[in-house]
Amino acid sequence: MKDLIIIGGGPIGIACGLEAKKAGLDYLILEKGCLVNSLYNYPVNMNFFSTSEKLEIGAVPFVSNNAKPTRPEALEYYRRIAASANLRIHLQETVRAIRTSNGGYEVETSLNKYLASHVVIAIGFYDIPVMMQVPGENLTKVAHYYKDPHFYAMQNVIVVGASNSAVDAALETYRKGAAVTMVIRGEGIGPRVKYWVKPDIENRIKEGSIKAYTRSSILAIREKEVDIQTQDGVITLGNDYVIAMTGYQPNLDFLRRTGIVLSEDEKKSPAYNPETMESNMKNIYLAGVVCGGMETHVWFIENSRDHAVKIVQHMLKK
Numbered sequence: 564m565k566d567l568i569i570i571g572g573g574p575i576g577i578a579c580g581l582e583a584k585k586a587g588l589d590y591l592i593l594e595k596g597c598l599v600n601s602l603y604n605y606p607v608n609m610n611f612f613s614t615s616e617k618l619e620i621g622a623v624p625f626v627s628n629n630a631k632p633t634r635p636e637a638l639e640y641y642r643r644i645a646a647s648a649n650l651r652i653h654l655q656e657t658v659r660a661i662r663t664s665n666g667g668y669e670v671e672t673s674l675n676k677y678l679a680s681h682v683v684i685a686i687g688f689y690d691i692p693v694m695m696q697v698p699g700e701n702l703t704k705v706a707h708y709y710k711d712p713h714f715y716a717m718q719n720v721i722v723v724g725a726s727n728s729a730v731d732a733a734l735e736t737y738r739k740g741a742a743v744t745m746v747i748r749g750e751g752i753g754p755r756v757k758y759w760v761k762p763d764i765e766n767r768i769k770e771g772s773i774k775a776y777t778r779s780s781i782l783a784i785r786e787k788e789v790d791i792q793t794q795d796g797v798i799t800l801g802n803d804y805v806i807a808m809t810g811y812q813p814n815l816d817f818l819r820r821t822g823i824v825l826s827e828d829e830k831k832s833p834a835y836n837p838e839t840m841e842s843n844m845k846n847i848y849l850a851g852v853v854c855g856g857m858e859t860h861v862w863f864i865e866n867s868r869d870h871a872v873k874i875v876q877h878m879l880k881k
Contacts, residue, residue: 564678565589567878568670570658571685573599574620574641574864575851578871579683580650581621586875591679592652593672599641601689602634606731607711609634612757617865620644661821661847668847681878684821684842685850685870688813688859695723695809699784705805712739718803721746721789723781725753729808730764736806737773744800745775746791755860781805813853821847831856839877840870848874 569579572594583590597603611618611634615627618637625632625640632640645652657673667680692707694700709728712735722733725747737743745768752764767773782790782797789802815831822844824834833856834843841848850870855861 564665564667564680565591566679567591567681567683568593568668568677568679569683569685570661570670571683571687571851572596572645572652572654573601573685573687573851574618575687575867575870576683576685577641577645577650578620578868579685579850579874580652581644581648582871582875584648584650586879588875588878590651591677592650593656593658593670593677594652594654595657595673597654598645598652599638601687602637602641604689604708604710605634606709606728606735607634608735609731611637612727613863613865620864620868620871621648658817681846681848683848683850683874684818684823684853686814686817686853688852688855689811691812691814692807693810693812695781695807697781697783700807702784702786704786704803705784705807707807707809709806709808712736712741715739715741715804715806717741719801720744720804720806721781721800721802722806722808724808724810725749725751725756726808726810727753727756727760729806730756730760732806732808733773734760734764734767737767743773745773746779746781747775747777748780749777751775751777781807811859812857813859815856818853823847823849825856830858832858838873840874841877848877850874 566588567583567590569576569592572592580592610631615625615632619625627636660671662669668682670677709732715736716739718741720736720741721744722729723746733743768775776793779793782792790799823842826832835849851867852862
């Protein structure tokens with residue numbers, strides 16, 4: 564039986580692995596995709612909001628050529644940490660279930676079954692898009708993940724949302740020659756949009772380079788058209804692609820099946836002790852973004868790096 568199984572090979576999962584190794588624990592990291600899978604799936608040209616020192620884990624310096632690190636720099640940084648520390652990590656192995664067994668837990672994956680006395684769930688939130696629940700959302704022209712702007716050049720593009728991801732997609736595709744329309748449920752660009760980007764998108768909207776419908780929502784999507792409910796009624800726009808940046812959510816069903824209690828309100832906050840990160844399930848810990856439930860803007864790498872230390876210290880005290 565292993566001392567610790569860590570579910571999720573993102574930055575916080577890697578941080579937990581580093582702490583476990585330093586403490587001499589028998590641990591294993593299980594990651595369903597590639598190393599730091601969520602970061603890998605970020606937009607190609609993305610810059611982090613945080614500065615490099617706030618993304619550091621394991622007291623390893625993160626040296627960046629930019630004030631705000633880029634996605635490739637972050638991928639290289641975390642890969643080098645995992646490799647140089649020779650972390651025990653299984654990639655492309657999906658965890659399917661966690662069950663109580665022999666005083667510990669059986670962790671069933673797509674490839675194997677493991678026994679562990681303690682489990683850390685650090686699964687992030689980038690795997691499950693928040694759906695619009697409208698006709699045509701399943702068409703291939705609709706993307707809930709945005710990677711690169713060139714694909715959309717010279718096309719009619721609708722971007723749904725007003726957060727950082729939506730703003731980045733709108734600006735980048737516009738600058739590659741797309742005709743961009745934003746559909747925004749609220750009054751305008753979100754308050755948490757990066758401060759150096761917010762004036763850019765608001766000026767493009769003001770000058771008419773990017774069209775924006777506020778207090779509006781998508782009603783239906785077809786191959787070459789989209790129906791939009793606006794403040795002035797329903798309109799139909801010609802359209803080639805929809806980039807739906809409607810947000811993401813952690814695998815709440817996985818948490819429920821594991822036995823972790825979620826709050827009854829819309830936040831779906833999982834139960835855990837903030838001093839130890841232990842959930843309501845004894846010896847099962849939560850780390851990173853998953854701690855926020857549907858409030859995915861609460862936890863970031865920079866303010867959840869210490870979760871790894873709290874967890875391992877609590878294990879050792881036991």
